Amino acid sequence: MRSICNRWSIIQRSYMVFCKSICFSNILGRDHDEHVPRFRSDARDVTNELRVRSTAREMWIAAGVLATLSAAANMASPLYPTYQQALGISDLAVTLLYATYALASVPSLLLFGPAADAFGRKPVLALGVTCAAIGTLPFAVAEHVAWLFAGRLLLGVALGLATGAGVAMMIEREPSGNRARGSLLATLSFIGGTGAGPLLTGVLAQYAPAPTVLPFVVMLAVLLAVGVSLAWVPGGVLVRGQRWRPTRPSVPHHLRTTFVVAGTTGFLGWAVVGIFLALLPSVAESVLGRPNLAVTGAIIAALLLCSALAQPLAPRLLPHAAQTLGVTMIAVALGLLVSSYLPMFAQTPASLVLLISAAVTAGMGHGMSYWGAAADVDARTSEHRAAVTASLYLLFYLGAGLPAVGVGLLTMILSLGTAVLLFSLVVALVTVLFLPVPSLVQTQIFATAPVPGPPERDRVREGATTGSAFAHSVIQSSWSHHHATLGYGNGAGSGSDGRSVHGSGASDKYGPDRSAARS
Structure with a gap:
């Protein structure tokens, strides 16, 4: 009886080893090139999904x-008569x-x-x-x-x-x-x-x-x-070399x-x-x-x-x-x-x-x-x-x-x-x-414009995408990073040098001389 049990145990272990070898051969053998990229792609997808969820939050x-x-x-506006x-x-x-x-x-x-x-x-x-x-x-x-x-x-x-x-x-x-x-x-x-x-x-x-x-x-x-x-928000976004200095209002001639x-x-x-x-x-x-x-x-x-x-x-x-x-x-x-x-x-x-x-x-x-x-x-x-x-x-x-x-x-x-x-x-x-x-x-x-350009509708949509007028003013407060509109109309990203992030605005597109003529 003991010999029979030993033989049955050996058969079980052999069968398990056989099954594992089949699995490894499917993964690492003929199908290796097929499975590994898929696993890597799945990992990237999970990472991207976590990143998207974090930024959305x-x-x-x-x-x-x-x-x-x-x-x-x-x-407080409705309470003014009460006050x-x-x-x-x-x-x-x-x-x-x-x-x-x-x-x-x-x-x-x-x-x-x-x-x-x-x-x-x-x-x-x-x-x-x-x-x-x-x-x-x-x-x-x-x-x-x-x-x-x-x-x-x-x-x-x-x-x-x-x-x-x-x-x-x-x-x-x-x-x-x-x-x-x-x-x-x-x-x-x-x-x-x-x-x-x-x-x-x-x-x-x-x-x-x-x-x-x-x-x-x-x-x-x-x-x-x-x-x-x-x-749940990280420490924040810093602009290297950016010092805190007020924005000074001015208008070009x-x-x-x-x-x-x-x-x-x-x-x-x-x-x-x-x-x-x-x-x-x-x-x-x-x-x-x-x-x-x-x-x-x-x-x-x-x-x-x-x-x-x-x-x-x-x-x-x-x-x-x-x-x-x-x-x-x-x-x-x-x-x-x-x-x-x-x-x-x-x-x-x-x-x-x-x-x-x-x-x-x-x-x-x-x-x-x-x-x-x-x-x-x-x-x-x-x-x-x-x-x-x-x-x-x-x-x-x-x-x-x-x-x-x-x-x-x-x-x-x-x-x-x-x-x-x-x-x-x-x-x-x-x-x-x-x-x-x-x-x-x-x-x-x-x-008075010397050179005709594309329709104004195209220039405005290129230089100011349809966002918010409110975002436009307030984003100027962070003007070294971007430029988008306040309240409540357009939004155009802009770097600290005044260039558009989304695309060239009217003045960028036609050059300073023609921009001056149009304005």
Whole structure:
């Protein structure tokens, strides 16, 4: 019996060795050339998939940071009438509150934007989130208007800090390397957050307890979560030899005509948005006859959503045509806003319809004019892109803040309704007079051009891919790496020497002499 068992054990071991030899012969023998490359290819595929997942995660984290900071910076808008009653502040103080944020964002963007290249994306984003959290606290515990001003100031600095780093990370970490898609995501993040903040505040303040506390507690929790998510982001991207130095605005002589037209267009577009964001809560209360914070937040969100929806549509037009259409819609929006105040519609459903129509039209006009202005300047700029773009968006931010302050100053001698009506009529008159200017200037530019080139549509799409006007300005803050557009129109990558990453812009393509003639 023992011998039989030994023989059976030997047979089993022999069979196992035979089977293993067959397997090795299939892998290492006849099929070696077939299997090994496949295994190596599978390993590469797994590595690439892990890399794509990692970069996609970082891109979405940056998008979340930018959207959250945009929401935090604008979420107090529906509560302005509540603060007026609780703290006894004037309409002028309300407009100054809004302008503080808008005007603080400009120097912050110019001063701290390049810091992302010098110190890395992650530290700058983390500092922006920290500033936003500190700036949110005063709104939850405010007992004096000075607390609100301090909060608005810190929120403006926080958004200026994080904008350049966030947009840069989204464009750099787009998994497929599509920079235009990254800049478009930056646009949607910025506008989506700007609209979501007032909507969240309006709904919570209208239907939940503690209307001046709960929205900001929720925002602090979201900021904490976003700050923790930065732990999954690597240390950041540094530019070798890059020192932290502010971006200085300037405009070359040959570009000034185009710049003045584009700057005026953008100023008008932002002026209307600034008036809506600063004064819509009070205006809505006057139109409705009673405060409804949810409706106010929804109208603000609708305005910004329409601006975002206009961005993919605007590149179908030439830049000067987009500017003309945008300014026309702005004039119509102001007419609708004035109509909502007429005695015949006072505190009726028609006044609410007119107010919503004004917000939607203003949003579409803002998106069109914003993209057209940024695309026109970008396509004609070959050198000093950062300085030119800084100058352009300086006008945009001034447009967002100064007109609202102008309305506030008028409320010192007039009622809020009368001040809004008067100011809207003045701006509407300016926009109507300005309507033919973009087309006339464009005609003059082409008439004086010595050498005909390809259609402007091709130049603009080569020099400024369809992304976001918002990404364009903020990416100039990280100008040594790339160049893509802000808000909410075009995006063109640019190195620190001003050359286009995606392709030659109009000025690059035709040379400095012909570019000067065209501009």
